[in-house]
Amino acid sequence: MSKTIIISNRLPVKITGQEGDYKLEPSEGGLATGLGSIYKQGDNVWIGWPGVDVAEAEQQGITDQLRDLSLVPVYLSQEEINEYYEGFSNDVLWPVFHYYASTYANYKQSNWEYYQQVNKKFRDVVLSVAEPDDTIWVHDYQLLLLPNLIRTALPDISIGFFLHIPFPSYEMFRLIPWRTELLEGMLGADLLGFHTFDDARHFLSAATRLLPVHSSSNIINNGDRSIVVESFPMGIDNEKYASLTKETEVLEQIKLLKHNFKGVQIILSVDRLDYSKGILQRLHAFEMLLKEHPEYKEKVSLYMIVVPSRDTVPQYKELRDQIDKRVGNINGMHRTMDWNPIHYYYRSFPIETLSALYHITDVCLVTPMRDGMNLVSKEYVASRTKNDGVLILSEMAGASKELIEAIIVNPTNTVEVCNAMVTALTMDATEKKRRMIHMRSIVAKFNVTHWVKLFMIKLGEVKEMQQSLRTKHVSYKTEQDIKEQFANASKRIIFLDYDGTLVNFKPTADQAIPDKDLYDLLENLTSDPANHVVIISGRKHENLNDWFCDTNTELVAEHGAWTKFNGQKWHRIPGLTDHWKPDVMQVLESYVDRTPGSFIEEKTYSLVWHFRKVEDGLGELRSNELMSNLKYLVSDKGLQILPGDKVIEVKNMEINKGRAALTLLENQDYDFVMALGDDHTDEDIFRALPPESITIKIGSNNSAAKYYLRNPFEVRRLLRTLTQLEQRV
Numbered sequence: 123m124s125k126t127i128i129i130s131n132r133l134p135v136k137i138t139g140q141e142g143d144y145k146l147e148p149s150e151g152g153l154a155t156g157l158g159s160i161y162k163q164g165d166n167v168w169i170g171w172p173g174v175d176v177a178e179a180e181q182q183g184i185t186d187q188l189r190d191l192s193l194v195p196v197y198l199s200q201e202e203i204n205e206y207y208e209g210f211s212n213d214v215l216w217p218v219f220h221y222y223a224s225t226y227a228n229y230k231q232s233n234w235e236y237y238q239q240v241n242k243k244f245r246d247v248v249l250s251v252a253e254p255d256d257t258i259w260v261h262d263y264q265l266l267l268l269p270n271l272i273r274t275a276l277p278d279i280s281i282g283f284f285l286h287i288p289f290p291s292y293e294m295f296r297l298i299p300w301r302t303e304l305l306e307g308m309l310g311a312d313l314l315g316f317h318t319f320d321d322a323r324h325f326l327s328a329a330t331r332l333l334p335v336h337s338s339s340n341i342i343n344n345g346d347r348s349i350v351v352e353s354f355p356m357g358i359d360n361e362k363y364a365s366l367t368k369e370t371e372v373l374e375q376i377k378l379l380k381h382n383f384k385g386v387q388i389i390l391s392v393d394r395l396d397y398s399k400g401i402l403q404r405l406h407a408f409e410m411l412l413k414e415h416p417e418y419k420e421k422v423s424l425y426m427i428v429v430p431s432r433d434t435v436p437q438y439k440e441l442r443d444q445i446d447k448r449v450g451n452i453n454g455m456h457r458t459m460d461w462n463p464i465h466y467y468y469r470s471f472p473i474e475t476l477s478a479l480y481h482i483t484d485v486c487l488v489t490p491m492r493d494g495m496n497l498v499s500k501e502y503v504a505s506r507t508k509n510d511g512v513l514i515l516s517e518m519a520g521a522s523k524e525l526i527e528a529i530i531v532n533p534t535n536t537v538e539v540c541n542a543m544v545t546a547l548t549m550d551a552t553e554k555k556r557r558m559i560h561m562r563s564i565v566a567k568f569n570v571t572h573w574v575k576l577f578m579i580k581l582g583e584v585k586e587m588q589q590s591l592r593t594k595h596v597s598y599k600t601e602q603d604i605k606e607q608f609a610n611a612s613k614r615i616i617f618l619d620y621d622g623t624l625v626n627f628k629p630t631a632d633q634a635i636p637d638k639d640l641y642d643l644l645e646n647l648t649s650d651p652a653n654h655v656v657i658i659s660g661r662k663h664e665n666l667n668d669w670f671c672d673t674n675t676e677l678v679a680e681h682g683a684w685t686k687f688n689g690q691k692w693h694r695i696p697g698l699t700d701h702w703k704p705d706v707m708q709v710l711e712s713y714v715d716r717t718p719g720s721f722i723e724e725k726t727y728s729l730v731w732h733f734r735k736v737e738d739g740l741g742e743l744r745s746n747e748l749m750s751n752l753k754y755l756v757s758d759k760g761l762q763i764l765p766g767d768k769v770i771e772v773k774n775m776e777i778n779k780g781r782a783a784l785t786l787l788e789n790q791d792y793d794f795v796m797a798l799g800d801d802h803t804d805e806d807i808f809r810a811l812p813p814e815s816i817t818i819k820i821g822s823n824n825s826a827a828k829y830y831l832r833n834p835f836e837v838r839r840l841l842r843t844l845t846q847l848e849q850r851v
């Protein structure tokens with residue numbers, strides 16, 4: 123039976139005790155709770171590092187204990203932890219992904235080598251338990267290379283990946299010396315999940331700029347595999363936080379807090395020690411509140427929990443020292459006999475204390491400089507079962523996209539944060555209630571179980587989509603069927619699009635010329651009088667004439683505006699007008715003026731704006747703009763806008779490849795009809811042909827065609843098999 127394998131850097135387990143006497147306890151963080159419904163079932167497992175450097179002699183014992191918890195360990199040496207985890211993950215990926223590249227990133231080659239080595243170590247453990255039918259879910263920035271390492275060993279396995287931290291803009295990401303390797307690693311997944319739409323957008327941009335892959339909306343085509351990129355904002359265990367507030371221990375702590383802070387409003391802040399959390403800036407804003415609004419003295423306290431993290435690393439130690447100093451200064455300056463401005467704790471607390479604080483504090487101040495999601499903000503909301511309390515939330519946290527009823531602030535704007543505190547402290551109960559009801563419903567609905575469910579459903583759908591594309595791909599069996607139909611037919615017609623079907627796209631249209639292999643192929647095909655080969659293209663008739671007038675093919679140019687059949691002269695469809703051209707030309711020219719690298723091609727009944735050589739991103743931006751601009755202009759002129767591969771074409775509505783193809787079928791009794799094409803305009807042919815026809819789309823996009831082939835190479839191979847067959851007959 124197939125199983126699900128979760129993989130993250132750390133296992134959800136707490137190991138305590140000394141060497142020789144380790145004790146294991148499951149640790150229920152948000153992720154572990156969300157995934158608990160999965161990894162504890164059947165044969166499912168969670169793979170990761172247990173969190174301590176375990177001596178080799180003790181590993182087997184721990185492995186056995188972990189097995190009972192459905193956990194599989196990856197043992198790492200101290201050196202591996204230093205270089206792969208502290209070094210590459212936390213000194214390269216963490217700062218770059220949180221926009222601190224220039225201050226904190228340290229691109230050390232040996233760290234990168236360890237990162238690769240440890241990702242391979244994870245792969246080996248995965249491969250020791252994985253079967254081809256399994257579903258794999260890889261988590262976070264420490265394992266960016268893992269999806270592709272698994273994919274190489276198990277090409278068809280289902281792999282999802284979720285990034286818990288932000289994905290930075292292309293301008294940041296491109297700074298990493300090993301950027302392409304990291305992206306290739308991630309693209310081994312079938313589904314890539316991020317907290318926010320912006321993260322997904324940044325990833326799509328980096329992948330399509332740095333790798334030779336294409337994307338259409340949120341789907342990346344990587345060779346013959348379609349990969350979906352989506353946002354899945356992570357939720358929390360809402361029920362747990364809501365019900366904790368009713369537990370005896372929590373109620374007792376609430377009582378104590380109420381007593382200790384009588385007559386004082388409390389602002390809560392909870393973070394791990396990290397430069398991305400904006401702790402110093404927050405202290406600055408609180409100090410401003412005390413200075414600018416002295417009326418809050420003795421009336422408000424900041425309850426600040428900083429959870430220890432990496433404080434042996436110099437930058438973190440420095441940050442800790444700065445926080446200590448700042449808190450000392452503020453308290454020293456403003457403290458009175460009965461009142462402390464800041465209650466600062468550099469340690470972690472049991473969840474019951476946290477719950478009491480979440481439930482009782484008047485304001486929660488969450489102001490990271492960058493944060494993938496920020497679960498503290500959601501936990502605060504879930505704990506406000508009386509619909510009171512106010513959340514101040516940084517717009518740089520992923521959670522700000524969902525908790526829109528928080529007071530949203532820019533954390534670098536000290537004045538704004540200070541004013542937000544005033545607004546929060548003076549907000550009336552009705553307004554607090556209105557905002558909190560809204561936020562609580564969001565946190566309750568989009569909880570962590572919902573998050574896991576959505577991700578897993580989507581991963582299943584992506585696999586199905588890939589499967590359906592695969593069944594449409596011309597397989598060996600389909601090829602045999604086509605060959606048989608071809609051999610049994612006595613009068614055949616084959617419609618062939620040119621660019622992207624018979625030849626690959628080139629940087630300029632002039633470079634995409636026919637080669638000797640293509641001429642030989644066409645000659646072989648047309649040497650049998652039973653075969654009618656039609657080249658049906660959007661190219662100008664002059665082009666097709668230069669290239670194919672000496673072949674025995676029928677020619678259709680400009681999507682059907684021009685035809686050249688049976689070796690006769692070129693014929694133009696009667697009754698068409700080109701009076702519309704000057705108006706459209708004027709618009710296109712304005713886009714050429716504003717878009718370096720773009721140009722206009724003029725055909726008899728169409729105008730084409732080309733942007734293949736325009737800077738990535740700008741071309742797409744302008745083409746969207748141009749499309750909406752043209753929409754109004756063409757509406758009453760009988761024109762059609764055709765978006766193609768890096769082109770936008772405006773043509774007379776009456777011209778249509780499908781119509782041109784049907785003209786050739788009229789009063790003929792072909793018993794073999796086949797059409798191959800790669801773009802939008804070829805869909806008209808696929809739809810127009812009789813249902814028994816063989817229609818083949820080139821590329822892996824959705825299409826009305828029955829089958830698809832990947833590229834011109836496969837097209838030529840198929841056609842060659844047909845002609846070889848003929849030669850044998």
Ligand code: GDG
Nearest residue numbers: 286287356392429469470471472473493494495496497498
């Ligand atoms: C990453 C991303 C993203 C904190 N202090 C105590 C304590 N905590 C718990 C909180 C919360 C968790 O730690 C912190 O969650 P965050 O979301 O703020 O951040 P990370 O876990 O560092 O990290 C982040 C997250 O992944 C999920 O994808 O949101 O953006 O950086 O659950 O409650 N828990 C206890 N005592 C404490 O003193 N018991």
